[in-house]
Amino acid sequence: MDITQLRSSPSCERNQEPIRQVLEQEMPAQAKVLEIGSGTGQHAVYFTRAMPGLDWHCTDRGPDLDDLQLRLDHCADKPLPKAQVLDVTQAQWPDLQFDAAYSANTAHIMSWSMVCAMLQRLPERLKPDGLFFLYGPFSYDGAHTAESNQAFDQRLRAENPAMGIRDALELERQASISGLHLMRDIEMPANNRILIFKRESL
Numbered sequence: 001m002d003i004t005q006l007r008s009s010p011s012c013e014r015n016q017e018p019i020r021q022v023l024e025q026e027m028p029a030q031a032k033v034l035e036i037g038s039g040t041g042q043h044a045v046y047f048t049r050a051m052p053g054l055d056w057h058c059t060d061r062g063p064d065l066d067d068l069q070l071r072l073d074h075c076a077d078k079p080l081p082k083a084q085v086l087d088v089t090q091a092q093w094p095d096l097q098f099d100a101a102y103s104a105n106t107a108h109i110m111s112w113s114m115v116c117a118m119l120q121r122l123p124e125r126l127k128p129d130g131l132f133f134l135y136g137p138f139s140y141d142g143a144h145t146a147e148s149n150q151a152f153d154q155r156l157r158a159e160n161p162a163m164g165i166r167d168a169l170e171l172e173r174q175a176s177i178s179g180l181h182l183m184r185d186i187e188m189p190a191n192n193r194i195l196i197f198k199r200e201s202l
């Protein structure tokens with residue numbers, strides 16, 4: 001396999017190291033992690049190389065799952081669980097309990113109803129006190145944090161009105177309805193953020 005042929009995301013190349021630094025601080029070193037919308041699988045490979053105690057479960061919607069699996073097979077330092085199909089709107093999620101969940105650059109690609117489905121269903125799959133790391137660009141009370149984010153938001157909405165940068169305060173409200181409490185909001189390079197939610201103990 002010529003791994004240069006694998007689909008690759010330049011933004012993952014840029015953001016993986018700053019995200020890793022946050023995960024090393026905030027995620028338990030030994031954790032079963034559900035990734036939603038793994039895309040190319042670059043983050044899974046990079047983070048598990050740096051944090052070998054992570055049991056990282058990649059998922060994504062169907063179409064590009066074979067490419068994702070190829071990257072895991074050829075690039076991961078250790079065998080990772082087989083990538084699973086997961087569309088956040090589907091009724092059945094992987095029948096496992098996770099210490100943490102992670103999703104990068106997905107909330108602005110999903111429609112708002114998909115984002116709500118993700119926030120509603122995820123707590124059932126998280127252990128009590130489990131964490132959810134959501135990386136991406138977010139606005140605050142309708143205001144973008146940078147002109148580049150505003151331009152990106154306009155491009156997304158022009159391409160598909162269902163897409164668009166999500167508001168962190170709306171996400172916080174929606175998450176709290178299903179028992180996910182916003183614990184941290186961390187500034188990241190290039191006007192991105194990591195929102196860390198914690199599943200409230202019952």
Ligand SMILES: C[S@@+](CC[C@H](N)C(=O)[O-])C[C@H]1O[C@@H](n2cnc3c(N)ncnc32)[C@H](O)[C@@H]1O
Nearest residue numbers: 009037038039061086087088104105106109114
């Ligand atoms: C911009 S890509 C980000 C991929 C990767 N996480 C990254 O950071 O490069 C958005 C991802 O969200 C996934 N996605 C979109 N809608 C989804 C849904 N309803 N359920 C699960 N994943 C979804 C897409 O398949 C895609 O992999």
